[in-house]
Amino acid sequence: MKKILILTASPRRDLLIDEQIAKKLKELGNETKIAPCLREGRDTVLEYQPDVVVVPPVRNMYSRDFCEDIKRFGCGLVSRHTEPSCDWPDYKAMNQKQQSEICGLIQYYVDSELVWSEDEAQILNRRGAKFKAVSVGAVGVDKYLNPEYKKRYKDKAKFKKKYKFTNNKTILIQSPWGFADHSPDLRIEEVDEFVKDNKGRDRHLDMIEALHKELPDYNIIVTTHPGVVTKPYIQRLGKLGIPLDTVSTSLELMLNSDILIHAGSTMAIGAHFLKMPAFQFGDVNLKDSTNWWHQSGKIMAEMSLNCKNPEMLAKLIKKAEPKSNINKEALEKLREGRYGIMDGKATDRAAEIINKIEGKFKFAWPRSTHDYSQLTILQHPSKAIADANCGICKEAFGIMRPEYKEMIRVNVANVVKEAELVNKIMLIFEPVRGTYCPHCGSRFMPVMP
Numbered sequence: 001m002k003k004i005l006i007l008t009a010s011p012r013r014d015l016l017i018d019e020q021i022a023k024k025l026k027e028l029g030n031e032t033k034i035a036p037c038l039r040e041g042r043d044t045v046l047e048y049q050p051d052v053v054v055v056p057p058v059r060n061m062y063s064r065d066f067c068e069d070i071k072r073f074g075c076g077l078v079s080r081h082t083e084p085s086c087d088w089p090d091y092k093a094m095n096q097k098q099q100s101e102i103c104g105l106i107q108y109y110v111d112s113e114l115v116w117s118e119d120e121a122q123i124l125n126r127r128g129a130k131f132k133a134v135s136v137g138a139v140g141v142d143k144y145l146n147p148e149y150k151k152r153y154k155d156k157a158k159f160k161k162k163y164k165f166t167n168n169k170t171i172l173i174q175s176p177w178g179f180a181d182h183s184p185d186l187r188i189e190e191v192d193e194f195v196k197d198n199k200g201r202d203r204h205l206d207m208i209e210a211l212h213k214e215l216p217d218y219n220i221i222v223t224t225h226p227g228v229v230t231k232p233y234i235q236r237l238g239k240l241g242i243p244l245d246t247v248s249t250s251l252e253l254m255l256n257s258d259i260l261i262h263a264g265s266t267m268a269i270g271a272h273f274l275k276m277p278a279f280q281f282g283d284v285n286l287k288d289s290t291n292w293w294h295q296s297g298k299i300m301a302e303m304s305l306n307c308k309n310p311e312m313l314a315k316l317i318k319k320a321e322p323k324s325n326i327n328k329e330a331l332e333k334l335r336e337g338r339y340g341i342m343d344g345k346a347t348d349r350a351a352e353i354i355n356k357i358e359g360k361f362k363f364a365w366p367r368s369t370h371d372y373s374q375l376t377i378l379q380h381p382s383k384a385i386a387d388a389n390c391g392i393c394k395e396a397f398g399i400m401r402p403e404y405k406e407m408i409r410v411n412v413a414n415v416v417k418e419a420e421l422v423n424k425i426m427l428i429f430e431p432v433r434g435t436y437c438p439h440c441g442s443r444f445m446p447v448m449p
């Protein structure tokens, strides 16, 4: 039995996924704990003292340092991708800068990295890292196929009572996230990609108002992506008596609604597995974004029928049958590419891999933030000597760094008080015969790396 800590990236999106992984890990004989990664991650590692830790994808220096600390405590470490990334056609269409972003701009170490699709695993395994990326399938899709979640969250009568709905059928409208105004204290780069689009928001709110008039026999509920500014929604929807839910998970909202309107959201895929008709209005995938996801293939914009105006939406909603209307061909492309297998078992496969990771928590001395190096005893030898390579014979050699010479000068000056004498002594650190490769004697221009 191991103690396994799962750190959740964004609870509203990821908690249900992590619960499924934890359940399987318990079945395999482990003890588990789930905690939010942001803000609480470090505390929880120290308090719970796990043998293995599962973290969100490592995308910045803070996460990299956190991973290093977890390894120093002797824990096994797995990173789990919370979103699908690119497939081979996406990757090949990218420029070099985008490709290197996909492969990660910072180096880090984990014992295993769980990704969605086989293509992504293959792409990431070209990084030459000391660990492997492994594809487990679309973990984000499992929750839609989980009968326990259906039992737990589906209660249409209760849902209608909560929102004082009187009609039989409910339309769930997901706002596009082009109007994102990132929480200043929790800036998420992915959200930065979307420029604010007030016109787009007004168009979206106009659509909601038109449907409200056009379809009096339907209940309407609106939800926004995390990070979207809600004030304009509250103002307009409040006048119409339409509720805005920014707290519930998309699964809970979808299980208690009958029709979905989205703007190219991945919720279209959830709707398919919940056998619910979905329509698209507006398109976040067409926005002038620098994000490759929205430029390459625009596959997310092909999942549902794209409606140009509220009249068309109203007409289609009246005729909609209670079943999936997803574009099967587009879904198949997603299965073969970005998403990978969508069988409801991806979280089980993830748990099986996590179960095999070894580790044992052992308290490690906290690293000091001070550098107690002195002239003759250095934390890192590279502080004194920079690595260089001869351009002619290719042999490696070392060059003393100017900063290190400065350190010597200060020390010499402490002992020898006359400035002129200090300068003379320091001459011994100049290459008297010029800069030659110490192996083959070819001349080089000294360039500090």
Ligand SMILES: [Zn+2]
Residues within 6 Å of the ligand: 390, 391, 392, 393, 394, 395, 437, 438, 439, 440, 441, 442
């Ligand atoms: Zn040489």
